Amino acid sequence: MEKSQIKQNINITEALTTRINELISHYPDDKRKSALLPVLHEVQDAHDNWLSIELQDKVAEILHILPVEVYEVVTFYTMFNQRPIGKYMFEFCHTSPCCLNGTENLMDYTCNKLGVKVGEPTADGMFEVRGVECLGACGYAPMMQLGDFYQEHLTEAKIDQLITDCKDNKIILHDK
Amino acid sequence: MSKKILLEKVNIPGIKTYEVYRQNGGYTSVEKALKTLTPDEVVEEVKTSGIRGRGGAGFPMGMKWSFIDKKSGKPRYLVCNADESEPGTFKDRYLMEFIPHLLIEGMITSSYALGANLSYIYIRGEYMWVYKILEKAIAEAKAAGWLGKNILGTGYDLDLYVQIGGGAYICGEETALIESLEGKRGNPRIKPPFPAVSGLWGNPTVVNNVETISAVPWIVNNSGAAYAEIGIGRSTGTKLISASGNIKNPGVYEIEMGLSVYEFMNSDEYLGGMSTDRPLKALVPGGSSVPVLPAHLIYKTANNEDRLMSYESLSDGGFATGSMLGSGGFIVYDDRACIVRNTWNFSRFYHHESCGQCTPCREGTGWMEKILHRIETGTGREEDIDLLLSIQSKIEGNTICPLGDAAAWPVAAAIRHFREEFEYHVRFPEKIKNRDHFVAEPFEKVKHLVSKLTV
Amino acid sequence: MKVTIDGQSVEVAPGTTILQAARMIGGEVVPPAMCYYSKLEGSGGKCRCCLVDVTKGSEADPRPMPKLMASCVTGCQDGMEIASKASPRVQEARKSVTEFLLINHPLDCPVCDQAGECDLQNLSFEHGNPKSRFIEEKRTFEPEDIGPNIQLHMNRCILCQRCVQVADQLTDNRVHGVMDRGDHANISTCISKAIDNEFSGNMIDVCPVGALTDKTFRFKSRVWFNKPYNAHRDCDKCCGKTTVWMFGGEIQRVTGRKDVYHEVEEFICNGCRFDHKNVEDWIIEGPREFEKDSVINQNNYTQKLEKVEIATEKLILEGREIDHKKISMSEIDYNEKIDGNLIDSKKNG
Numbered sequence: 012m013e014k015s016q017i018k019q020n021i022n023i024t025e026a027l028t029t030r031i032n033e034l035i036s037h038y039p040d041d042k043r044k045s046a047l048l049p050v051l052h053e054v055q056d057a058h059d060n061w062l063s064i065e066l067q068d069k070v071a072e073i074l075h076i077l078p079v080e081v082y083e084v085v086t087f088y089t090m091f092n093q094r095p096i097g098k099y100m101f102e103f104c105h106t107s108p109c110c111l112n113g114t115e116n117l118m119d120y121t122c123n124k125l126g127v128k129v130g131e132p133t134a135d136g137m138f139e140v141r142g143v144e145c146l147g148a149c150g151y152a153p154m155m156q157l158g159d160f161y162q163e164h165l166t167e168a169k170i171d172q173l174i175t176d177c178k179d180n181k182i183i184l185h186d187k
Numbered sequence: 188m189s190k191k192i193l194l195e196k197v198n199i200p201g202i203k204t205y206e207v208y209r210q211n212g213g214y215t216s217v218e219k220a221l222k223t224l225t226p227d228e229v230v231e232e233v234k235t236s237g238i239r240g241r242g243g244a245g246f247p248m249g250m251k252w253s254f255i256d257k258k259s260g261k262p263r264y265l266v267c268n269a270d271e272s273e274p275g276t277f278k279d280r281y282l283m284e285f286i287p288h289l290l291i292e293g294m295i296t297s298s299y300a301l302g303a304n305l306s307y308i309y310i311r312g313e314y315m316w317v318y319k320i321l322e323k324a325i326a327e328a329k330a331a332g333w334l335g336k337n338i339l340g341t342g343y344d345l346d347l348y349v350q351i352g353g354g355a356y357i358c359g360e361e362t363a364l365i366e367s368l369e370g371k372r373g374n375p376r377i378k379p380p381f382p383a384v385s386g387l388w389g390n391p392t393v394v395n396n397v398e399t400i401s402a403v404p405w406i407v408n409n410s411g412a413a414y415a416e417i418g419i420g421r422s423t424g425t426k427l428i429s430a431s432g433n434i435k436n437p438g439v440y441e442i443e444m445g446l447s448v449y450e451f452m453n454s455d456e457y458l459g460g461m462s463t464d465r466p467l468k469a470l471v472p473g474g475s476s477v478p479v480l481p482a483h484l485i486y487k488t489a490n491n492e493d494r495l496m497s498y499e500s501l502s503d504g505g506f507a508t509g510s511m512l513g514s515g516g517f518i519v520y521d522d523r524a525c526i527v528r529n530t531w532n533f534s535r536f537y538h539h540e541s542c543g544q545c546t547p548c549r550e551g552t553g554w555m556e557k558i559l560h561r562i563e564t565g566t567g568r569e570e571d572i573d574l575l576l577s578i579q580s581k582i583e584g585n586t587i588c589p590l591g592d593a594a595a596w597p598v599a600a601a602i603r604h605f606r607e608e609f610e611y612h613v614r615f616p617e618k619i620k621n622r623d624h625f626v627a628e629p630f631e632k633v634k635h636l637v638s639k640l641t642v
Numbered sequence: 643m644k645v646t647i648d649g650q651s652v653e654v655a656p657g658t659t660i661l662q663a664a665r666m667i668g669g670e671v672v673p674p675a676m677c678y679y680s681k682l683e684g685s686g687g688k689c690r691c692c693l694v695d696v697t698k699g700s701e702a703d704p705r706p707m708p709k710l711m712a713s714c715v716t717g718c719q720d721g722m723e724i725a726s727k728a729s730p731r732v733q734e735a736r737k738s739v740t741e742f743l744l745i746n747h748p749l750d751c752p753v754c755d756q757a758g759e760c761d762l763q764n765l766s767f768e769h770g771n772p773k774s775r776f777i778e779e780k781r782t783f784e785p786e787d788i789g790p791n792i793q794l795h796m797n798r799c800i801l802c803q804r805c806v807q808v809a810d811q812l813t814d815n816r817v818h819g820v821m822d823r824g825d826h827a828n829i830s831t832c833i834s835k836a837i838d839n840e841f842s843g844n845m846i847d848v849c850p851v852g853a854l855t856d857k858t859f860r861f862k863s864r865v866w867f868n869k870p871y872n873a874h875r876d877c878d879k880c881c882g883k884t885t886v887w888m889f890g891g892e893i894q895r896v897t898g899r900k901d902v903y904h905e906v907e908e909f910i911c912n913g914c915r916f917d918h919k920n921v922e923d924w925i926i927e928g929p930r931e932f933e934k935d936s937v938i939n940q941n942n943y944t945q946k947l948e949k950v951e952i953a954t955e956k957l958i959l960e961g962r963e964i965d966h967k968k969i970s971m972s973e974i975d976y977n978e979k980i981d982g983n984l985i986d987s988k989k990n991g
Contacts, residue, residue, distance in 0.1 A: 037348040039305075042388060047370030048353045052312065064833055074370075079819045082832035086821040087372040087542075088353025090312045106274045107475065107532040108431040108518050144356065144536050145274040145475075146313050149431035149518070150438045159315035186319055355823070372820070377687035377715045543801065543820075543827030545688050550742035553825040557778040574775060581738035584709045585690055 017095055019063035023073075027057050031073060043074050047084055050074065051091055056185045060100070061092040089143065097132035097139025099177040099184075102156040105142035108149035117153050118142060121170050137177065158184025189443040190417055192405045192425045193398065197286050203320070205327035208288040214333055216296045216404035221341045224407070229300035233403065235411030237423035242268055242359070242396030243474060243514040244589075245498050254383035255301055256391040264392045265303040267294060267400050268364055269310040272356040274475035274536060275516025278427035279397035281439040283310070283317050287324040291347065293400035295333055296407055298345050301393055305346050308397075309364050312352040321349045356540035360588045361394035362386075363542065374544045375588035398427050419445030422497035426512070432519035435459035448472075448494040448501075449486045452519070465521040465629075469605075472501050473513020475533045476593030478600030479526070480510050506600065522629040526608045527619075530601040531559035537594035548591040551582040555598055562609060565616030572609045576602055610637045643720040647671045647694075648728040660713035660724055661692055665903065671726045672903075674736065674765050676743070676850050677802035678714035679905055685807055686714035689743070689800065691765060693735045698723035710735050733769070740769040745776040746825070747851075748797050755793075756852030758865040758937045761904060762800065783828050788818065789836030791857050791916050792846060796828050799853035805829060805845035812841040812909060829853070840879060843915040847898045847906050858916055859887075859895035866937045868894055873924035879911035885930045893919045902933045 023031075031050050038045040047070070054070055055062050062070075062085055071078040085091040103109075103118050118140060122128060125138050132139040148154045151163035160183075162173060176182050201207035208214075220229050234249030255263060267290065271279040283290055290308070298306045310318050325347055328334050336344045350368055352358050358367045362376035365387050386392025402424060406414045415423045422444035428451070431437045436459045442451060451457045452467075461467060470480045488494050489508035494501065501512045520529070538556040543549045555578055561567050579595035586592070602609060608630055612619050614637060618628075643654050645663050648671045654663045662680070664672045673694055678686035686692075693710040701721030710732065713724070726732060743762060751757040783796035801820065806829070809816040818831045831837065837845070846854050868887035873896075875882045887895045896915045898906030918924065932938045 037307075037350070039388070042369070044370035045350075045368060048312070048367065049351050051353065052315075052351055076370075077816055079817055079832065080371075083372055083819040083821060084353070084370065086832070087823045088312065088355050090354035105532075106536055107529050108275050110528075110532060111432050111518075111520065111524060144539050145272060147271050147277040147280050147311070149275050149277055149516070150429060151277075152431065152437075156313060159319075161316075186316060372823070377712070379717075538824060541824040543822075543824045546690050546739050546742045546800070549801070549825050549827065550745055553781070554742075554745060554776065554778065561778075577775075581735075581742070585693060585735055585738065587687060587690075587712075 017063070019058060019061070019066055021058070021063075021066055021069055023054075023069065024057070027053060035074070044076050044080070047074060047076070047081065048088070051081075051085065055091060056187070059095065059098075060184075061095050063093075095132075095136070097136060099138050099157065099182065101138065101140045101173075102143045102146075103140065104144070104146040104148065104152070104154055104156075106145040106149075108145075109152040109154060112152040114153040117165055117167070117170065120167050124170065124174065138174070157182065159186055189441075189446065190425060191441050192414075192417075193282060193289065193401050193427060194286075194439075194441045196289075202286055203288075203324075205288060205324070205331060208286070209331070213288055214292050214295075214328075216292060216407040217299075217333060218339065220296045220299050220407050221339050221343055226300045226302055229296065229407060232406055232411040233300070236402075236406045236414035237411075237421065238399060238402055238406065238414065239422070239498065240396055241398035241402075241426065241514070243273060243476070245512065248395065248399050251383070251395070252301060252393060254381070255393055256384045257302065259391065261390045262305065263301055263303045264387045264390060265294065265298045265301050265306040266361075266364065266368065266387060266392055266394045267306070267308040267397055268359060268361065268394050269308050269314070269397045270352055270356075270359040270364055271314075271397070271514075272311055272359050272540075273514045273516055274533065275431055275471060275518040276429050276474050276514045277431075278429045278439050278515060280314055280317055281429075282397055282401055282427070283314070283321060287317075287320050288328065289401045289404065290321070290397055291324055291328050291333075293403040294347055295328075295338070295345060297393075297395070297400055297403050298347070299343055300403075303393075304344050306348075307368060307387075308347070308349045309358070309368055310349055310351055311358070312354045315351070318349055318351050325349065355542075356536075357542045357588070357590060360590065363588065364394060365392060372542070374542050375590075377587055417443055419495065419497050420499055422499060422512075426496065426515055428496070428515040428517050430458050430517040430519070432517075433462050433465070433521040433524070434519045435462050442496055444495075444497045445500075446496045447486075448496060451496055451517075452486075458517075458519070461519070461521055463521060465523060467519065468522045468524055468630075469520040469526065471510075471516070471518040471520075471597075473511045474516030475518070475536065476589075476596060477511040477513040478506055478509070478596050479529075479604060481604040484508050484604075506596070507603070510600070522631060523626055525563075525619075525626045526601050526605040526630075527559070527563050527612050530598055531556065531563045533597045534559050534594065537590065541590060541594070545587045545591075547582045548586045548594065551578055551591070552594045554578055555582075555594070559598070562612045563619070565612070565620045567609075567613040567616070569610070569613050571613070572602060572606065607634060607637045643718055643722075645718045645720075645722045645724065647724045648726050654718050656718075658718050660694055660696075660711070660716050660718055660722075661686075663718050664694075664713065664724075664726060673713050673726055673732075674761070674768065675714055675903070676761055676765065676800060677804065679804050679807070679848055680903075681905060681909070682804055682807040682848070683811060685802075685804055687712045689802055690739045691736060691743075693732060693739070695725040695729045695732050696722060697725050697729075736765075736769045737771070740765050741771060741775070743800055744770065744774070745778075746781040746797075747800070748780065750798075754795075754798065754852040755855040755860060755865075756798075756849075759904070760852060761850035781825055786830055786834055787836075788831060788834070789838050789842075791843060791912065792837060793855045793857045793860055794829065795853050795855070796830070798851050799829055800851055801827055801829070802850055804848040804850070805854055808844050808848055808909075809837070809839075809842070812844060813839040815839065840911050840913070841909060843912045844898065844906070844909045846915075847900070847909075850904070856895050856897075856915075858919075862894050863887075863889055866939075868938075870930040870932070870938065872899060872927040872930050874927065875914065875918065875924050877911060877914055879913055881908045881910065882914060883908060884910055884914055884924075886924055886926070888921075891921060893921060893924070895919075899930065 034049045035046045067081045071081045153165045154163040238248045239245040355373045357363045358373040360375045363373040367373045382392040470485045488503040498512045502509045534556040538552040541548045541552045579598045582591045583595040673692035675692045676689035692713040694713040696707040700719030788794045821830045873886045886893045
């Protein structure tokens with residue numbers, strides 16, 4: 012159980028509340044819990060891409076469910092982060108079809124370039140490299156997920172460019 | 188050019204938008220079904236078409252529909268399985284990203300056939316931008332009167348929503364998907380009861396793949412009989428194939444069932460042959476779960492018949508010399524690929540994606556991965572190869588859901604067809620250490636080292 | 643409806659599962675069950691220990707079922723025929739599941755409080771392989787404190803989820819559940835919260851292994867050194883019917899009354915379980931019976947214990963004179979063989 016002791020500022024804005032209520036409205040009145048996954052995505056995106064225990068408790072309160080029901084779900088799915096992660100998370104697909112096109116070498120290249128190991132954020136918290144399982148882009152390999160989007164047909168030059176763009180704040184992570 | 192059903196209009200500029208889609212004959216199946224056909228007549232057309240589930244299992248869609256419990260009077264639901272996560276498969280994403288209204292049209296027509304007034308599309312969490320595309324398309328369809336109350340004045344009501352997943356391959360299993368849709372962990376349910384009787388919130392539910400539902404508009408417009416004429420034998424219609432690996436033109440292709448594997452591999456209309464001048468070594472024809480085929484069983488079956496892109500031909504020879512069409516994830520390997528590393532990679536995938544609910548899968552997938560990792564990194568033992576076969580046979584068939592089988596089959600097939608390569612790893616650890624995914628020496632060059640014929 | 647298991651037939655009501663039918667027959671046809679618990683709704687189907695071979699589906703549809711079925715969640719059909727212990731395929735599957743359950747399970751029975759009343763021990767005894775084929779490092783979890791009454795040993799857990807069902811079905815605010823997934827799935831509160839509602843102690847009773855044990859009984863005694871008695875008291879929270887485990891005149895622990903399938907007859911409250919350990923608190927009814935082969939019978943006072951006398955020839959424990967001589971070797975000739983004859987040097991080269 013990976014838990015973070017870092018305090019997270021919780022801010023359920025009006026826009027976020029509106030969106031959450033819209034998501035809840037997609038289900039019958041007594042099935043509020045069904046909105047859990049979409050709501051967690053929205054809440055996580057609005058809170059630096061991670062979910063502290065306090066934030067998960069807040070989601071439980073919004074959906075009228077027990078906190079443990081949220082913890083169970085958050086720990087099951089890979090897209091919910093239980094600790095602060097690098098702002099720009101390079102999630103390389105490292106399943107076989109991508110590896111056939113050189114993902115592993117490209118991950119090494121990226122790690123060397125950033126001076127990190129897989130799964131460890133850079134000291135400034137800007138970048139993190141992770142290997143994830145099949146993202147459904149096997150024909151466009153090597154590829155990675157960055158925020159809500161896929162970066163495909165990657166090369167070393169493209170990685171260099173992406174890193175520069177991230178540093179220049181040119182990359183949009185979430186389409187809101 | 189072979190017949191196009193799903194991708195016929197995909198290249199029309201602006202087809203993503205409602206207006207262009209509608210101008211090009213979109214939503215006519217909804218008009219036809221709601222105004223001129225009864226729900227049962229739509230089900231009959233789909234039955235006649237012979238279309239089989241495109242998610243991987245290949246279960247006849249019409250039969251699945253006919254199982255839905257209409258007697259109980261409980262609300263019925265249609266859920267679209269867009270949790271595409273099988274390694275090698277990326278066809279549903281292509282459909283949803285480039286022609287989203289086709290799926291929505293299919294959802295409306297299919298929901299009408301099943302008598303569902305509330306339907307969902309469950310999409311994997313990683314396809315976040317596609318989720319946004321679908322949300323937008325649904326809003327457009329609703330604004331144009333294709334969703335909501337009293338559609339086309341026929342008295343039929345339908346609400347359709349997209350639900351986003353959170354990153355779990357197992358949610359592609361229909362009961363795990365339903366659990367996830369209910370806001371729970373993606374643990375597959377114990378069957379029976381099947382979703383057709385007790386699915387979403389305990390009510391009758393049908394779960395269909397994106398590609399299957401997207402074929403419904405064509406079937407309704409052109410009749411099930413017309414669909415059944417396409418294809419070969421019990422493999423009717425067209426199939427989307429996601430092609431990847433060491434080929435010239437990777438991507439998504441729509442093929443008529445019955446196309447020969449040779450033509451699909453080598454014609455310029457499709458894959459255009461290998462990406463380099465290296466020889467073909469192996470093929471996984473239907474996503475990572477299906478058995479791998481060695482070079483000599485790809486174009487010809489064991490009976491020396493042409494291997495075709497159909498459910499029957501790909502599985503010809505059973506697991507001994509055949510494979511499966513599965514989800515159509517077509518992964519091609521040239522002779523640089525290391526089968527052991529590939530098998531380990533797939534094993535890691537299943538280990539990572541096992542939900543952990545039942546014993547054989549929870550414990551067995553991790554065990555196999557650890558052994559394969561040892562063999563791949565040069566600390567394998569001769570007996571590990573038979574141990575792997577033993578473990579996979581203990582998982583297969585003993586689990587709650589098919590993930591156990593999916594984890595077991597690739598291991599069995601790799602050892603069945605490429606045992607020498609495993610033996611090479613065990614006997615020459617110094618040679619296989621410190622490599623990346625590609626083999627420094629293609630196996631053919633070192634094969635003599637493990638060949639029993641050498642003295 | 644009539645079903646036949648390993649050749650023995652029984653009449654059952656519709657809705658009966660194969661496992662329940664087997665329990666009605668009793669004896670060797672009863673499949674082992676690690677996760678099914680008849681008193682907990684939704685339990686079963688997960689451990690796969692109770693797999694059986696349905697050789698005939700029903701009278702109406704006699705086709706056999708292709709896969710082995712989990713008997714605890716498969717309903718009986720009229721005319722169904724089932725092979726349980728009699729089927730080599732079933733035996734093989736049970737062996738497989740036992741092996742899978744053991745590969746990551748610590749072999750710490752000598753220091754585990756569950757030893758002697760552990761379903762996994764019983765399963766291993768019946769279906770286990772004395773030699774492990776698993777040479778990898780075992781999976782371990784960080785220890786978690788879940789309060790003063792219950793000890794959680796996640797390494798021993800087999801994820802039957804009975805304890806989660808107890809919390810769901812007996813109490814209002816469940817604080818623990820299954821976290822993470824795959825072989826890292828674990829039982830946890832996620833936030834090291836004490837599980838302290840009035841019925842939480844039943845988690846200990848339903849746990850088939852030593853993952854949840856009674857902290858107030860921890861390391862006090864091996865269970866087979868205790869004498870179990872049925873006892874009761876007036877309790878306003880539960881039935882008050884328990885088994886008290888005594889050592890001499892002292893109550894070491896209190897549990898629910900478990901039947902031959904190790905299921906409690908009725909759930910009890912934490913008050914009875916943890917807070918009433920004085921003999922005066924209880925009305926002792928009499929000895930608690932256990933199944934014949936249970937190790938707990940070792941110390942069952944219903945058996946008359948007599949002084950053991952070994953009837954044998956005199957001095958056998960001290961040894962004969964001739965043996966003394968040989969064992970000390972002091973008076974043995976180098977050339978003398980153990981039987982007293984001299985070595986034939988020619989013959990032996």
